[in-house]
Amino acid sequence: MDLMDIILEGECSSELPKRHNEVYIKRFFPKDDVHEEELFFTELEVHTSIEHDNIVTLIGFCVEGFEMILVTEKCSNTLQEYLGNVRTMRTLTWEKRLKICIDLAHALSYLHSEMEEKKMIIHNNINHHRFGWDENLVAKIDDFEFAAFLPPNQNDEVLCKRTNFESKYHVDPEFEKTGKLKKESDVYSFGVVLLEILCGRYAFDQSYLNESEKGLVHVARQNFCNGTIEEMIDLILKEETGIKSYNPNRGANKDSLHTFMKVANQCVAETQDHRPTMKVVLDELKKALIFQVCEVRLCMYS
Incomplete structure (x- = not known):
């Protein structure tokens, strides 16, 4: 069934959609x-090709003349709203942050290597605007208008010239320079988001721009090389980790933090060949969560 068949089926369907708040x-x-029509159909094709718990669900769409509309579920919380806000970030314990990151890694791993018929989708616009979670802390990815499809047996890259980016601080520098979009480009962007979640600030926070015009990634790389990356951790996490013996459910386990920081740094490697796959990233994030959960249980029963 091609995309037009899906559209016609959607227009003719009389089934009532599932209710969403x-x-x-x-x-x-x-x-x-003139590019808007292409963006619309790209995003529609993605949504009609995938089904995953950590990707927002398409509820409906409209194509009528020049009117093109997509309706998707909306997450009640977004990462954009939380970053840089002390009050909201304080509600995100380290364990919650890990679970959010794992959900998002699940979605990207699925797009990169777990779809049927060995197809691959590169999101191509990963940043903190794209992520949110519901009241049950289930995190999801949205907005696929710049996505690229790679069919089976095609080289693991696609030429994709883009001059406008929503956030240049999340863009893979090798992709920006060569125009060669690979799944490692998504990995880089996701690594930037991991660092934002770790530090509790946007990648373009002025405190980072004061040190480097390239923002958070460049500053984090320098600190990682100097062994001072822990100095960049969100102050809220630092406070909670310092008193974790009194509040084990909030404090961050050292091994968990180090595992997280190591894989985040690998994600933002300068060149695509030095970055891990999303499957590896997912496994490392799960390992970080295991360290954290085990620490909490030991504190509870000691």
Whole structure:
């Protein structure tokens, strides 16, 4: 079944959609921008090709003249709203942050290597705007308008010239320089988000720009090489880790932190060949969670 068959089936279907408390309505304007129609159909094709617990669900769409609309489920919390806000970040314990990261890694690993018929999707626009989670702390990825499909037996890259990026601080430098988009480009962008979650600040926070015009990644790399990466950890996590014997459910286990920081640093390696796959990233994040959960249980029963 091709995309047009899916569209016609969707227009003719009389089934009532599952109810959602909140939805996200996204309008495209092909009349004003010739690229908008392509972006609409790219995102629609992604949503009709995948089904995953950690990817937002398509609820409906409209194609009528110049009117193109997608309706998807809306997460009640977004990473964008939390970063840099002391009050909201304080509600995210280290264990919660790990679980959010693991959910997102699950989604990217699925897109990169676990789809049927060995197809691959590169998201191509990963940053803190793309991530959110519901009231049950199930994290999800959205917005696939810049996604790239790689069919079976094709080289693991695609030429994709883009000049406008929502956040240049999340863009793979090798992709930006060569135009060669690979799944490692998503890995880099995800690594930036991991560092943002670790540090509790946006990648373009002024404190990082004061040290380097490249922002968080460049500063984190330098600190990692100097053995001072722990100095960049979110102050809230530092405080909670320092008193974890009194509040084990909030404090961060050292082994858990180090495992997380190591894989985040590997994700943002300068060259694509030196970055891990999302499967490896997912396994390391799970390992970090195991260290954390075991520490909490030991504190509870000691």
